[in-house]
Amino acid sequence: MALHDDIRSFTKKYKKNIETRTELNDKLFKICDQDKWLKTLKNRAVRCQKLYKDNEKLISGLNSKLCGELSDKAGEALFSSIFDVFFDRFEISDVPIIILLCRTAAEHFEKKKDYNRLVRIYAFLTYCNMEYYSRIRVEERDKTIEYAKKTISFKEHYAELDDPEARLRIFRTYANLMGNVLEEHTGLRDGDFSIYDEMMALWSSETVQKMDGNNSDIRNEVEWMKDNMVYVCARNLLDYRTVHSEEIRNSEIAFIKEKLEEHDKDIEKNTICWIADMTLKIINSEITPLDAIHKVIMKTDAIAKPDFEKLTPEENCDILDEKYMMMELSVAVLRKMDFTEKERTEYGRQITFRFFKDIHKIPNNLFTNYVDDICKEYFSMVRPFLNGVGEKEQKLMQIFFLRQPLTYIHCLLVGSLAYRLGSAIIEKNPEMLVGLGELDSIKDVISKENGILDFVRRAGLIHDVGEIIMPTIINMQTRSLTEDEKSFILKHPEIGVEYLKEDTDFEPYRDVILGHHKSYDGKSGYPAGFDNTASPYRVIIDIISICDALENAEDYISRAYKEPKSFDEIFREICEGAGTTYNPYIADMIKNDDALRKELRFIVTEGRIKATQEVYRNIVTCVQYGGSPYFRLNAVDMVNDG
Numbered sequence: 241m242a243l244h245d246d247i248r249s250f251t252k253k254y255k256k257n258i259e260t261r262t263e264l265n266d267k268l269f270k271i272c273d274q275d276k277w278l279k280t281l282k283n284r285a286v287r288c289q290k291l292y293k294d295n296e297k298l299i300s301g302l303n304s305k306l307c308g309e310l311s312d313k314a315g316e317a318l319f320s321s322i323f324d325v326f327f328d329r330f331e332i333s334d335v336p337i338i339i340l341l342c343r344t345a346a347e348h349f350e351k352k353k354d355y356n357r358l359v360r361i362y363a364f365l366t367y368c369n370m371e372y373y374s375r376i377r378v379e380e381r382d383k384t385i386e387y388a389k390k391t392i393s394f395k396e397h398y399a400e401l402d403d404p405e406a407r408l409r410i411f412r413t414y415a416n417l418m419g420n421v422l423e424e425h426t427g428l429r430d431g432d433f434s435i436y437d438e439m440m441a442l443w444s445s446e447t448v449q450k451m452d453g454n455n456s457d458i459r460n461e462v463e464w465m466k467d468n469m470v471y472v473c474a475r476n477l478l479d480y481r482t483v484h485s486e487e488i489r490n491s492e493i494a495f496i497k498e499k500l501e502e503h504d505k506d507i508e509k510n511t512i513c514w515i516a517d518m519t520l521k522i523i524n525s526e527i528t529p530l531d532a533i534h535k536v537i538m539k540t541d542a543i544a545k546p547d548f549e550k551l552t553p554e555e556n557c558d559i560l561d562e563k564y565m566m567m568e569l570s571v572a573v574l575r576k577m578d579f580t581e582k583e584r585t586e587y588g589r590q591i592t593f594r595f596f597k598d599i600h601k602i603p604n605n606l607f608t609n610y611v612d613d614i615c616k617e618y619f620s621m622v623r624p625f626l627n628g629v630g631e632k633e634q635k636l637m638q639i640f641f642l643r644q645p646l647t648y649i650h651c652l653l654v655g656s657l658a659y660r661l662g663s664a665i666i667e668k669n670p671e672m673l674v675g676l677g678e679l680d681s682i683k684d685v686i687s688k689e690n691g692i693l694d695f696v697r698r699a700g701l702i703h704d705v706g707e708i709i710m711p712t713i714i715n716m717q718t719r720s721l722t723e724d725e726k727s728f729i730l731k732h733p734e735i736g737v738e739y740l741k742e743d744t745d746f747e748p749y750r751d752v753i754l755g756h757h758k759s760y761d762g763k764s765g766y767p768a769g770f771d772n773t774a775s776p777y778r779v780i781i782d783i784i785s786i787c788d789a790l791e792n793a794e795d796y797i798s799r800a801y802k803e804p805k806s807f808d809e810i811f812r813e814i815c816e817g818a819g820t821t822y823n824p825y826i827a828d829m830i831k832n833d834d835a836l837r838k839e840l841r842f843i844v845t846e847g848r849i850k851a852t853q854e855v856y857r858n859i860v861t862c863v864q865y866g867g868s869p870y871f872r873l874n875a876v877d878m879v880n881d882g
């Protein structure tokens with residue numbers, strides 16, 4: 241087969257597999273009947289295993305053919321593959337494949353000096369890198385900036401660009417470039433204004449005005465950049481994230497004022513202008529704290545509701561963006577202005593409630609990267625307004641269960657296993673816990689049983705918080721992960737700790753989150769830099785590490801890429817690793833206690849089915865009727881039923 245035919249056939253098959261994967265995942269969110277749902281989930285696991293193998297073959301097949309020169313026909317086939325398969329999908333699901341195709345295509349069109357095509361390809365590379373890789377590796381931001389600059393460099397050939405889409409992409413890439421520079425430096429510096437100025441200079445140049453002065457798409461893009469700058473200035477002025485010099489501050493105020501003068505009449509209609517106007521009032525003390533927060537809440541409520549059945553994804557995304565900006569403003573108002581502690585808690589609750597209402601209605605398959613990000617940031621923002629570790633744990637799980645239901649089920653089961661194992665330890669070997677925290681005697685351990693069990697259960701529930709906040713897409717692939725993706729996953733303990741580090745309520749859980757993939761003897765596992773053997777919480781880490789391994793057993797429903805193992809098989813592995821990988825005393829205790837083993841087995845078999853049904857009953861209710869999830873089932877119930 242000629243190469244261009246190979247490329248076409250790859251595209252057709254790979255596209256079909258992406259569609260199948262999407263269908264299999266979507267189905268889970270539509271079925272109401274629980275038995276049917278369970279069957280669908282099992283079927284999904286089997287089908288995904290097949291897809292996985294098939295994709296592996298397809299990708300390595302294409303990889304082996306794409307080395308060497310491309311014919312013109314092959315170049316064309318590659319270009320249409322990129323834009324037929326991947327470009328029209330709102331979500332970027334297969335970035336490593338796109339990058340492979342784009343790089344090969346770029347090389348081909350460089351030789352041909354086909355600027356139209358090159359702009360499209362580099363703009364797409366910029367976007368993919370920004371949306372995906374920047375999330376998993378900080379260094380990738382430089383790469384994104386590099387791709388963006390490359391895309392923009394084709395402005396030298398603007399007059400030769402006869403594809404309007406290519407011209408539009410140059411302008412859109414400025415926004416991506418600015419976003420990345422901002423991310424990198426978390427503040428608006430002179431350099432960032434210079435990107436904006438550069439784009440404005442291009443826009444007002446004679447060539448562009450002559451060709452595109454009336455092009456409404458490009459005009460909108462320019463307006464959007466302006467709005468974006470205003471928003472960034474407003475956010476910085478409220479010191480939400482940054483501290484910067486008086487000089488920059490003044491230039492930001494001037495920039496905002498200019499925009500407000502232009503839009504004098506429609507400040508009420510334009511959310512960004514409204515935010516900018518409010519920001520100036522706040523920093524000039526022209527409004528009281530109570531007035532400000534009331535106005536912000538009223539304005540938030542006045543924004544249209546997202547409607548995932550009637551509106552387009554883009555329209556919904558705009559609405560969510562507006563809501564998110566208002567949320568960010570509310571939090572800034574609460575932090576920046578002078579409220580009593582009581583007022584701050586009360587209004588904090590009100591805005592938290594508003595956020596939850598919206599977030600749970602977003603279909604699981606829409607804007608995954610975007611929603612993952614706002615969930616992550618939002619939890620960090622509202623955390624100070626939540627009351628104690630119990631409420632924080634609950635909200636954390638509520639935010640993420642819809643994004644990553646399978647990871648959530650895993651955490652629920654680990655919590656449940658840990659709870660059961662913990663109570664057996666208190667009953668049979670309480671001395672193991674002496675020395676933990678303030679527990680200084682066996683009597684102490686026994687009298688504080690409830691507190692200890694609560695701690696162990698929660699440790700299980702949040703041990704993988706780093707995985708829960710990862711881009712959803714990584715956990716849902718039906719292909720093998722790239723080296724970058726793999727090494728990213730290995731960082732989940734550190735990512736989790738980093739995420740919760742400012743919260744003293746989570747401080748006691750730090751070592752468990754960080755150490756649950758270390759071996760008992762500290763000699764293997766990750767992260768290398770953490771010495772679990774020296775941790776005062778060592779025994780809790782050991783409990784969670786054993787429960788984490790046990791949870792893998794008997795999973796015939798949710799693991800799509802691994803053949804499941806039986807409980808006995810996994811338990812045998814634990815016994816074999818006793819003393820090196822796993823705590824030998826705990827392994828022994830389980831080995832010698834038939835009733836305990838039976839209960840642990842129950843949790844991963846029937847408990848798993850119950851937990852899974854419960855999670856999805858919640859999902860269906862949330863997706864169809866809105867509102868926050870209500871968890872009837874918790875780790876403790878599952879044990880008692882056994």
Ligand SMILES: [Fe+2]
Nearest residue numbers: 703704756757
């Ligand atoms: Fe983990």
Ligand SMILES: [Fe+2]
Nearest residue numbers: 650703704788
């Ligand atoms: Fe885990």
